[in-house]
Every structure is written in C-alpha cells, then in structure tokens.
Amino acid sequence: MWSIIRSIAITFTHAFRKRETKDYPEKAPFLPARYRARIILTRDPDGKERCVACNLCAVACPTDCISLQATEDETGRRYPAFFRINFARCIYCGYCEEACPTNAIQLTPDFEMAEYHRPNLVYEKEHLLISGPGKYHDYNFYTQAGIEIGGKKKGEGPNEEPTTDVHDLLY
Numbered sequence: 001m002w003s004i005i006r007s008i009a010i011t012f013t014h015a016f017r018k019r020e021t022k023d024y025p026e027k028a029p030f031l032p033a034r035y036r037a038r039i040i041l042t043r044d045p046d047g048k049e050r051c052v053a054c055n056l057c058a059v060a061c062p063t064d065c066i067s068l069q070a071t072e073d074e075t076g077r078r079y080p081a082f083f084r085i086n087f088a089r090c091i092y093c094g095y096c097e098e099a100c101p102t103n104a105i106q107l108t109p110d111f112e113m114a115e116y117h118r119p120n121l122v123y124e125k126e127h128l129l130i131s132g133p134g135k136y137h138d139y140n141f142y143t144q145a146g147i148e149i150g151g152k153k154k155g156e157g158p159n160e161e162p163t164t165d166v167h168d169l170l171y
Helices: 002-015 056-060 095-099 166-170
Strands: 039-041 066-072 078-086 105-107
Touching: 056 066, 056 095, 095 105
Parallel strands: none
Antiparallel strands: 039 105, 066 078
16 A cells, blocks of 8 residues: 555656657757767868778777778779778777777767668768868878978887887897
8 A cells, every 4th residue: 555655656756857858850959068979981181082901990890890992093092992881780989990000990970860760870971071180180191191300210209219129039
C-alpha cells in the first residue's frame, strides 16, 4: 500500500515541475568551444586539395571508418582517388585530425547529419571537400615541408640536437 501512495505522490510532484524539453529546431543548442562533429576535407590557399593520401588518418582511426586510395597527378603531387568516411561507425574522437600532417582533415561543430538509412551516412570525397582552407588559413604543406631554415644544416638549428650517425651505434 505504501508503494502505491509513494508512486502517486512522485507522479503528482513531477506533473508540476518545469519541463525538460529543449526547443531544438527553433533555438540552436549550446555547443562547447571545442565541440567535434562533422569531418571535412580542406584545400590549401592555392585551391588544391590538401590531402596527400598518406593514409595516417585511416591508421589512427580506432573504428576503421576511413578508407582511401592514393594516386598521383601529372606533376607528381599525391591526392586521394577516393576518400570515404562511414559516419555510422565514426565516434568523432579527433584522432584523424591529429594524425593529418597537412591539416587536410578537420572536425567542425556541424552535428546535424541525421539520416533514416544507414548507407546514406557513408560520405564520399565530393561530400567532404570544401572550397576553403578551414581552420588553418595560411598553412600550405608543400611550401613548408622540407625547407631549410636560414641555410643551416640538419641539427644546427637553435633547438635541434646534432645528427647521430647510426653506424657509430653499432660498434
């Protein structure tokens, strides 16, 4: 008998509380500053794809939702022939963004990607590639990779250690 009275009392008190319903479509929800959601592929300042198809993002992904295949153009620049992300498996951990040496893959706060059919959550390169540079506007991998600093040799920079000859370690 006591449990029935208690249940009715709890129901009665909850009937007059403030509702927990969010006005989502009318009001945008609060998102933290570092919220991670939709993955995009960006372009460098020259307008070319930043992705060099190094496959580091696919290796870093714990759910194995990224697949790509590398190819080269006539100048020798590598790019992905196809780049595919299965958002049904993606957990939005951000490891792919951290692993990318060219800042080509970035996570945005766009979370509105609901679909009724699971195959629609597989995004191809055409769906992921945007026209701009994303978060890193001035970074261009091909102009910054492999450039010597001020004519100094390897290991002579202010914060570098001198190079080690591997043959000296064998004896």
